[in-house]
Amino acid sequence: MILGCIADDFTGATDLANTLTRRGMHTVQTIGMPKGAAPDADAVVVALKSRTIPAAEAVAQSLAACRWLRANGAKQIFFKYCSTFDSTDDGNIGPVADALLDELGADFTIACPAFPENGRTIYLGHLFVGGDLLSDSSMKNHPLTPMRDANLVRVLGRQTPHRVGLVPYKAVKQGAPAIAEAYSALKAQGIRHAIVDAVEDKDLENIGAASSALPLITGGSGVAIGLPQNYRTARLIPKREGASALHGVGGPGIVLSGSCSAATLGQVERFAAKHAARAIDPLALAREPEKTVAALLAWAGETLTSGPALIYASAPPDKVAAVQAQFGREKAGEMIEHAIAALAKGLAEKGVRRFVIAGGETSGAVVSALNVEALEIGPQIAPGVPACLSYGSARYALALKSGNFGGPDFFAEALEALS
Template structure:
């Protein structure tokens, strides 16, 4: 159905910052020279030699009209710079609300590119996300039975992806079953679904080899969507560039941890930092629902720390019961907006005080940090954990932007140590 080509520039539109770093490192691993930008770059942005351009947006939970507008602006920028294949990157747990934004953004991109069929999958076996018969699994359980059922912003209560996507989109969704993936019949099945009036084909994949097969079948597709796993499959199917070993973060200067995710894994990681005796300060939005005041208190606390205490952590992550109390008192959107603004202000203050290594936990948190710092983008460096690379900016700042669910329990602690993970 799709014709192969000599490997055009891949242009990626990611719906959050941590997802952008995840997909960027998946492309870099395959030898593609990859550039990452936070937000759609301005006209005239210098572009050295590259094979992939990744734009990190913050569109996962914003109003769907705004998500569509930002995504279309990113699409126009990428296509103007020669992107022959566009990849819409969403989370491997299909994070979305009942209204979107995966469906509305996909509809807008497909309409703008006049694409009749889009293949997609959130499968990412290395992160424990697999799709079978159209159902999404997190580890050994269905998505709807996982921790994502209680996500504060995007609770996922249905595991059958054609139904989830179909509820958000103006078009029908179908499935490419695993048996057909493994028989090399992806193209035939896509043509069959298209003949039935289906626009979105969710491709089963439970192993990396399945994603590699999908990547080969979709090598010439103008628009593809999914998590980082399928992007890696696409990259593997094309001629790779010679790319030097990824640079490591600088060892000089101080580090700090900023955590806002309330995922179970981030809570474990925050607990590990605190249990290790690191200085810790919690942003208590119930006690002080003002972003400026919250940030000032955190920075005053930081200024009072003595030398040799180790990299501190400033966090707003809460256990589910405490999070519910906050949302009941202030509302989910208001409390999130206050905390994101506060943590962005804290990040700016820490950098002004000489911090050169920031370890951030959570997609919304990471987006708030890069937005507050005005960081335009950076080079993809060594990975501190699978899918969690260091991002090295032109100003010398090293950023680790971690999705809430990623990494082992000790990741935040080890990444902010004197010799961080990812350093040989």
């Protein structure tokens, strides 16, 4: 192992594994803390569900992952979070980054969630989603981590007691040497965290080159674009092509969606117009959870004999707010996650092996229910979303999609890619 990665949710982990695999690194993703010996891979991505848990728990889990990765040879650590910097003023990005720096005996790191291929760019420290500031995007209404400040220097500054600086685009566009000089200047000022501007992939390649000596890198999957070339230059990995095709598993395919992002809502609408679809009724679920899940399983069992199907809890912000007001935010989320996990387990018992999952929390619930311990990374389906195949005796073809990723027809495209 060369690169050890810690991701704060499951879809973010596959996003990062996808980037590294496409750039020629043999990458394995583990679901939660690895069990047993380390996989034979250039990079291992440990997928945690730590994005929205209490900061102290996120720190403890991330440190455990870091220690395991280093004990198994990792020469550099990467902390992966969402390209929309999903967090609250209490964390968890700042607390985890600080704890990892302390663990590694380091005094400086970068924070760069830019992902231009999916419309996430940073200019003068401000994060844009497409042409909108983060604070003007649909993320301002996220049910768990509403992002209402686009200035990442300010956002991260509220999460850490240490100073946060900026590497502006003026330095980034001059290339790797200028970026490295900016790092040194910020360190000399006592700055521990640096937001780094990036508006295109070339910027990310240069940031990666400038960061070759950093013990810890933090960011979205985009900033990992430049890392494999560092390892090739150091003769740590050979030149390789991207991902190989995965073995097919066959059988019926199901889409399970818990994300309430604007992109996913559009995907649900598009898929439901052409295929069988059934919404999860939160009121019925609260009254009779087992009966509600059993009814959905019975419906799916009949429907999947004639084609793919969709079961979804995705809903517009006003409906989500109404459910949260009635049951509480955490209970409402847990209720849906438990239901989708039970559905996945029940469907697997019926022989379903192809799953398309929308939403980070939902993906975590599903792979845990299926007892998936690690994933083989295959070809990209959409930017940030690869086809995956689980290791183990029961092999599942999976597409784990972050809420905002993928085009309008992603669900159908993913099921086709997993066939």
